[in-house]
Amino acid sequence: MREKAGATAYNRASMATNRSRVWLVALVVVLSSESSIRLSTESAAQLGGQPYDIVIANGHVMDPESSLDAVRNVGISGRTIRAISTERLEGRVTIDAAGLVVALGFIDLHEHGQAPDNYRYQAFDGVTTSLELELGTADVDSWYAERDGKSLVNYGVSVGHIPIRMQVMHDPGTSLPAGPAAHRAATDRELAEIRTAVDRGLARGALAVGLGINYTAAATHWEILDLFRAAAAHRAPVHVHLRYAGLIEPETGLTALQEVIADAAATGAPLHVVHITSMGLRFTGGLIDVIDGARRSGLDVTTECYPYTAASTGLESAIFDPGWQKRLGITYKDLQWAATGERLSAETFTVYRRRGGIVVVHSIPEEIARLAVARADVMIASDGMPLTGPKVHPRGQGTFARVLGHYVREEKALSLMDALKKMTVMPADRLGVRAPEMQHKGRVRIGADADLTLFDPDRIIDKATFEEPLQTSEGVKYLFVNGVLVIKDGQLQTGVTPGAAVRAPIEQSAGR
Ligand SMILES: [Zn+2]
Numbered sequence: 286m287r288e289k290a291g292a293t294a295y296n297r298a299s300m301a302t303n304r305s306r307v308w309l310v311a312l313v314v315v316l317s318s319e320s321s322i323r324l325s326t327e328s329a330a331q332l333g334g335q336p337y338d339i340v341i342a343n344g345h346v347m348d349p350e351s352s353l354d355a356v357r358n359v360g361i362s363g364r365t366i367r368a369i370s371t372e373r374l375e376g377r378v379t380i381d382a383a384g385l386v387v388a389l390g391f392i393d394l395h396e397h398g399q400a401p402d403n404y405r406y407q408a409f410d411g412v413t414t415s416l417e418l419e420l421g422t423a424d425v426d427s428w429y430a431e432r433d434g435k436s437l438v439n440y441g442v443s444v445g446h447i448p449i450r451m452q453v454m455h456d457p458g459t460s461l462p463a464g465p466a467a468h469r470a471a472t473d474r475e476l477a478e479i480r481t482a483v484d485r486g487l488a489r490g491a492l493a494v495g496l497g498i499n500y501t502a503a504a505t506h507w508e509i510l511d512l513f514r515a516a517a518a519h520r521a522p523v524h525v526h527l528r529y530a531g532l533i534e535p536e537t538g539l540t541a542l543q544e545v546i547a548d549a550a551a552t553g554a555p556l557h558v559v560h561i562t563s564m565g566l567r568f569t570g571g572l573i574d575v576i577d578g579a580r581r582s583g584l585d586v587t588t589e590c591y592p593y594t595a596a597s598t599g600l601e602s603a604i605f606d607p608g609w610q611k612r613l614g615i616t617y618k619d620l621q622w623a624a625t626g627e628r629l630s631a632e633t634f635t636v637y638r639r640r641g642g643i644v645v646v647h648s649i650p651e652e653i654a655r656l657a658v659a660r661a662d663v664m665i666a667s668d669g670m671p672l673t674g675p676k677v678h679p680r681g682q683g684t685f686a687r688v689l690g691h692y693v694r695e696e697k698a699l700s701l702m703d704a705l706k707k708m709t710v711m712p713a714d715r716l717g718v719r720a721p722e723m724q725h726k727g728r729v730r731i732g733a734d735a736d737l738t739l740f741d742p743d744r745i746i747d748k749a750t751f752e753e754p755l756q757t758s759e760g761v762k763y764l765f766v767n768g769v770l771v772i773k774d775g776q777l778q779t780g781v782t783p784g785a786a787v788r789a790p791i792e793q794s795a796g797r
Contacts, residue, residue: 338362338768340376344387344739348729349706359387361735364768364783369731382739385762388705389729390438390736391685392712394418394524394589395559395666397460398681402672404437404784405777406682409757410667410747411689411708413736413766414439414726414787416716418524419559419668420460421445421495423452425486429786436784438766439736441720443495443524444486446479446512450501453478460671461500461599463641468503468603480511487519490788492720493557494521498528498541502603506544513548521719521789522555522585523548527564530604531612538564542572546579546586555585557715560668562649562657563596566614569653573660580662587715589666590657592687594649595751597623597670597678600634601641613648621645621751626676643670645678645751658688659698664715665707672755679754683747686758690746701742720789739763 337360346357346369353369360368360376368374390413396403399417407415421443422428428442447466451458453475456466471479483494494516498509509528516523527541534540542558549556558564558576565572572588579586598604600620610616620629623643627633637644657663665688669681685708692698713727725734738761745760764772769783 336375336377337367338377339765339770340374340379341382341387341737341739341763342374342379344382344385346387346729347702347705348389349702350710350728351730352702353729354702357387359729359737361765361768364735366729366731366733366735366737369729380739380763382763384741385739386701386742387729388738388740389709389727389733390414390738390764390766391665391708392416392727393667393669393684394557394664394712394715396669396681398669398671399432399440399442400671401435401437403669403681404440406749406755406757407667407669408437408764408771408777409759409761410683410685411738411740411745411758411761411764412438412667412685413738413764414441416441416492416787417495418443418493418557419445419495419497419526420447421486421491421493421524423448423482423486425489425491429490429788432784433786435782437771437782438784439787440784441492441787443493444483444489444491445495446483446504447495447497447500449479449482449486450504453482458599458601459641461497461602463599463601466501470503470505471508476508476511479508480515483512483515484518487515487521487789488792488794490791491521492716492787492789494523494554496523497526498544499526499530499604500602502528502606509544510548510551513545513552513554517552517554519719519789519792522557522715524557524559526559529612530564530566532566532568532614533611536612538566538568538572539575542575546575546584549579549584549586555715555718556587558586558588559666560591560596561588561663562590562653563646565653566648567650567653570656573657573663577662587664587711588662589664589712590654591666591668591680591684592654592658592692593678593680593684594647594651594654595621595678596646596648597643597668597680598646599641600638600644605638613646615646615648619647621647621676623670623677624674626752643673643677645676655692655696655698658692661703663707664711665704666712675755676751677754679747679749679751679756682749682754682756683758686745686760687747689740689742690744690760694742694745716787720787722787735765735768737763737765
C-alpha cells in the first residue's frame with residue numbers, strides 16, 4: 286500500500302497547469318512538506334471551503350496510470366474528480382468505501398448491445414462507457430441522437446463498413462450481410478458511394494472506422510485498403526474483425542492479420558484488432574506476438590479479447606459459408622441457437638441458417654481464453670450482443686466481473702492492477718487522439734471525469750453463464766457515471782440517465 290512518487294508528481298503537474306497564479310503560490314507553500322496530505326487542503330481551498338458534492342471515504346484507490354494503490358478519500362464535485370487525499374474530506378454526501386476498490390469505470394470498446402437493457406447489465410459489470418466500434422453505424426448523427434439524454438452509461442460509435450456496404454449494395458440481411466454485401470465485389474460506383482459514406486461518418490464525429498471483413502467476404506483487398514486511407518485522413522483508428530478466423534492455409538487468422546497490418550503501415554491509420562481469440566483460435570498467442578512486433582516496429586496496433594471459450598454471431602452470415610467446419614475446427618454440435626439454447630444438427634443448421642439468427646459458437650480453447658486475458662498488451666472488451674433471446678452469449682453481461690473474479694482472484698492469471706489497466710487506461714488511450722475527451726477518462730486523477738466503479742475485490746464475479754446468460758454480475762457496490770450514482774449500495778438507481786456521448790470533434794465542413 287504505497288503511493289509511488291510519480292503519482293503525486295503527476296497530480297502536482299496537472300494541477301499546476303490547470304489552476305490560477307494565486308493557486309500556484311499556494312502550491313509552493315504546500316510543497317514544503319508531505320504533499321499527499323496537502324492535496325486535499327488545496328482542493329478544498331480551491332472550492333472556497335465548500336464541501337464536495339460527494340466524498341468516497343477510505344476506499345482502496347487503484348489507478349494503473351500513476352500506480353496509486355492505497356487507501357484514499359476521493360472528492361467529487363459536479364462531474365469531476367476534485368480531490369484524492371489521505372486527509373478527511375467534507376462532502377454533502379459521504380460514501381463509506383472501506384474494503385472496496387475504487388477504480389475508474391470500465392471502458393468497453395466493443396459492445397453491440399446499445400440499448401437500455403444492455404446498459405443496465407453493463408453497469409452491474411462495472412462499465413461506465415460502452416462503445417460499439419466494430420459493427421458501427423451507417424448514420425452517425427441518428428445513432429447519437431437516439432441515445433442523447435436517455436442513457437445510463439456513456440456511449441459512442443464508429444462509422445461501420447458493414448452497414449454502409451449493406452445499404453449501398455441493397456443487402457437483405459438485418460444486422461449482418463446475407464446477400465450481395467457478403468458475396469459480391471462492389472462496382473466502382475458502389476465503392477465510391479461506400480467511401481463517401483465512411484468519410485461523412487468520420488466528419489460527423491464517428492470514433493473509428495469499423496470493419497468486419499469476415500462478413501463482407503467478397504470485399505477486395507483494395508476496398509479495405511481504401512477504408513484505411515479514409516481513417517488515416519481523419520486520424521481515426523480502424524477497429525477490425527479480420528478477414529479470416531481459419532486454421533487452414535491460406536485463409537488463416539495470420540494471413541488476415543498481415544493484410545490489415547500492411548494496410549495500417551501503408552496508410553498510417555491506427556489499427557485495433559477485435560476479439561483476437563476468436564480470430565486466432567489455437568494460434569492466438571502467435572497473432573498477439575505479431576501485433577507486439579508491429580508495435581515495437583513503430584506501428585500503432587492494439588488488440589482486445591473477451592474472457593470466454595465461445596464466440597457468437599449471425600448464423601446467416603458469411604462465417605458459415607460452406608467449409609466452416611474445417612476452417613473453424615468445429616462441427617454442428619458446437620453451435621448453440623441463442624433463441625432456445627439448443628445445440629445444432631445438420632438439419633437444424635439448414636433450417637435456422639435460412640431463417641437467420643444468433644448462435645453461440647463454442648470454438649475457443651480455455652487455455653487460449655486465459656492466455657489472451659493474461660497477456661499484458663491485450664485489452665478487455667466484451668463484444669456483448671443485443672439481447673435477442675434467452676440464451677444469448679453471456680459476455681455482454683459478465684466480461685469485466687469475470688476477468689476480475691475468475692481470472693484475477695480465482696485463477697491468479699494476472700494481477701488486479703494489470704486487469705484494471707486493460708479495462709481503463711488502455712482503451713481510453715486507444716481513442717485519446719481521435720476523441721480528446723477520452724483523455725479525461727480511464728485514470729483516477731484530479732480533473733478526470735467522475736466515472737468510478739467501486740467493487741468488492743473478494744466478491745466480484747460474473748453470474749451470466751452459457752446456460753443462464755441473463756444474470757447481472759455481483760460485487761459492484763457503487764457506480765458513478767459523470768458524478769451521478771447509477772448503482773448505490775448494490776442497487777440500480779431509477780430515473781437517472783447521466784450517460785454522455787463520446788464522440789470525435791465534428792468537422793467544420795460536415796453539414797448534416
Ligand atoms: Zn466481431
